[in-house]
Amino acid sequence: MSWDAWIIFALFWAVFVVTPGPNAVNCITNGMTLGFRRALPGIAAILTQAALFLALSALGITALIAASPALFEVAKLVGAGVLIWLGIRTWRAAGRPVRAAEVQAGTVYGRAFLIATINPKSVAGYLAAFSQFVQPDVPLAQQMWVIVPTALSLTALSYSGYTALGAGLGRSALGAVASRPLRRVLALCFVGYGAPLGASALPGRG
Numbered sequence: 001m002s003w004d005a006w007i008i009f010a011l012f013w014a015v016f017v018v019t020p021g022p023n024a025v026n027c028i029t030n031g032m033t034l035g036f037r038r039a040l041p042g043i044a045a046i047l048t049q050a051a052l053f054l055a056l057s058a059l060g061i062t063a064l065i066a067a068s069p070a071l072f073e074v075a076k077l078v079g080a081g082v083l084i085w086l087g088i089r090t091w092r093a094a095g096r097p098v099r100a101a102e103v104q105a106g107t108v109y110g111r112a113f114l115i116a117t118i119n120p121k122s123v124a125g126y127l128a129a130f131s132q133f134v135q136p137d138v139p140l141a142q143q144m145w146v147i148v149p150t151a152l153s154l155t156a157l158s159y160s161g162y163t164a165l166g167a168g169l170g171r172s173a174l175g176a177v178a179s180r181p182l183r184r185v186l187a188l189c190f191v192g193y194g195a196p197l198g199a200s201a202l203p204g205r206g
Helices: 003-018 022-034 037-059 061-067 069-093 105-118 120-133 140-173 180-201
Strands: none
Touching: 003 120, 003 140, 022 037, 022 105, 022 140, 037 105, 037 120, 037 140
């Protein structure tokens, strides 16, 4: 990958991971309720998903999934259901004061990995990255040595920032109900991402 191609790829990936989505909302929520340190497994889960999807994209599997309309629609319905459920759960918890929650690291990791995996934005982003930036006349392994570290570094920076933002908001609202509007906004974000996703997967809605 040339220097110019790397700059373009890095800019593309930065926009991809900085654009708010379910991962960002989950990181902010984790930061608010758990604090930055205990929310780190959520960032690790997103990085695991990113590494997995990069590998699958390199093998052409994500292209195969995207080419199967039925499989992709099922994935969208499942994803919509999970996001709406998280939105309802967050909304119901919004009326309670923010306190440092006692949640197992495995639970934080598993939920974040699930949210990252069911997000169709992920499939679209990785397909775009590989279709636009991978050069067919250059060995793939040679290009992956550049693509993977760049993508994972930018992903870690972005979602660490979102988690830190949530942690800062959580500290300012710790023990108070003053954060209720913000937490309900986060709940609406989950539902807002999930409802159109589910609607688009229904028969006849394309």
